[in-house]
Amino acid sequence: MEILLYILIFLFGTIIGSFVNVVIHRIPRKESIVYPPSHCPKCGHELKTIDLIPILSYILLKGRCRYCGEKISVRYPIVEVLAGIVFLIIYYKFGLDFKAFSYMFLSSILIAVSFIDIEHKIIPNKIILVGFIGGIFFRILMSNYGFMDYIIGLILGGGILLLISLISGGEMGGGDIKLMALIGFFIGWKLTILVLFLSVIIGALGGIILVALKIKGRKDYIPFAPYISIAWLISILYGYEMLNYYIKFIRG
Secondary structure, X not given: OHHHHHHHHHHHHHHHHHHHHHHHHHHHHOOOOOOOOXXXXXXXXXXXXXXXXXXXXXXHOOOEOOOOOOEOOOHHHHHHHHHHHHXXXXXXXXXXXXXXXXXXXXXXXXXXXXXXXXXXXXXXXXXXXXXXXXHXXXXXXXXXXXXXXXXXXXXXXXXXXXXXXXXXXXXXXXXHHHXXXXXXXXXXXXXXXXXXXXXXXXXXXXXXXXXXXXXXXXXXXXXOHHHXXXXXXXXXXXXXXXXXXXXXXXXX
């Protein structure tokens, strides 16, 4: 029974991932995510249900459109698998409660903005706005967790990156600032500090690797949203253990 639930959680994640793919493709192009229905961007043919089965459709179609033979971006199955795995990890750690669902919701937002940031070098305000609407909804449902910690998290997350942006002369993008504020609203101020710390470290290491491999130049834009997202996942899974270890370490 437990194995079946894991399978269902993974499948649910891939279905959400399939929708996230629509968001990734359409929002930067300022297209509706509702209409028209899913279609091939090359030939415009409306896709049937069998063409939209997460992961499986890509495999069966060998990565090409059924109707015109155009290559389908490998990003589609990657996002679907990634969403499924992240949902599984969240379920394994938190079970099925409001906190778990809030993290699944936020993970979908983070996956979308990460891939958009990589491809288009932007973090759309529409997605951040949807994230805050969802955050308010979950904060109401989870009122027993308190409220001020999350407001402080919002102010701290966005405020610190805003300060860095002002000091650096705008090196930190406005989208990253709003994204970090959103994360703070979901996880509270303690984990927000950890996310900020980890994202800088992971981002620096990632940037060094990209430059060393000559994938990016020293002056090229390096998207920060993926590093923030990775730091967020590490923090919600191991954050309090890491903070407790640090406190014990400084106390000797």
